[in-house]
Amino acid sequence: MSPGPGALFRGVGLVLGGALFWLVYFDLKDRLQPEPRRRLVAAFLWGMGSAVVALGLYAVAAWLGFPEDPGVSAGDLFRYCFGLIGPVEEGAKFLVAVLVVFRWKEFDEPVDGLIYAAVLAIGFATFENFLYLPHLSWPEQIARALAAPVSHALLAVVWGFGVSRARFHAASPVARFLWPTGALLAAMALHGFYDFVILAWHATYLSAGVALLLWFGFIRQARRLVAEAVLP
Secondary structure, eight states, X not given: OOOXXXXXXXXXXXXXXXXXXXXXXXXXXXXXXXXXXXXXXXXXXXXXXXXXXXXXXHHHHHHTTOOSSOOSSHHHHHHHIIIIIHHHHHHHHHHHHHHTGGGSTTOOSHHHHHHHHHHHHHHHHHHHHHHHGGGSOHHHHHHXXXXXXXXXXXHHHHHHHHHHHXXXXXXXXXXXXXXXXXXXXXXXXXXXXXXXXXXXXXOHHHHXXXXXXXXXXXXXXXXXXXXXHHOO
16 A cells, blocks of 8 residues: 555655754765865765666666666675675665766765765665654654765765775785775675574564664774875
């Protein structure tokens, strides 16, 4: 049964409110050399565009014979999450970031790789939340509105950090290739694991809470490491 207008408006408000909360959070955290807000908004919109790219990649995968349904057995879910969800979604975000966002002249310090990757991922999650909206109860909508943006951002900053290391600290062509490539593969694997836990163990609320805790710990550590790296 499709949601009524009231439930739909409430859901849209939750999705947009969750996205705005995390965008403001990143804006406040980037205090040393803050990025232009027009660039943050643009990165967010490009993130929504990367979700469209992901939909296209899923369609291509289905055309090639990959299953559209994850199945029910642990083995099927494992293959679906690690072989399809992780590579497609992180690959789509990374592709848009490398082709568009990371080419901006404002990407001029190591922390920018984390900031832009996270904001782009919030855009991706927002588009995804709109797709899930009609199928969720309001408690699930609240959980997704708060947790999906930060979980996508947590995964994206892995390859955002790798790109920053390659651009600002790698001394050889091999290192400049290995840092973003290795970070992207790690993000794909982590994304697959995160979704596997949700689909196989039905740990939606637990995973949401863990993602929030991991995010705060990870971003604090990453910011400290980046700050140390740029000290003279």
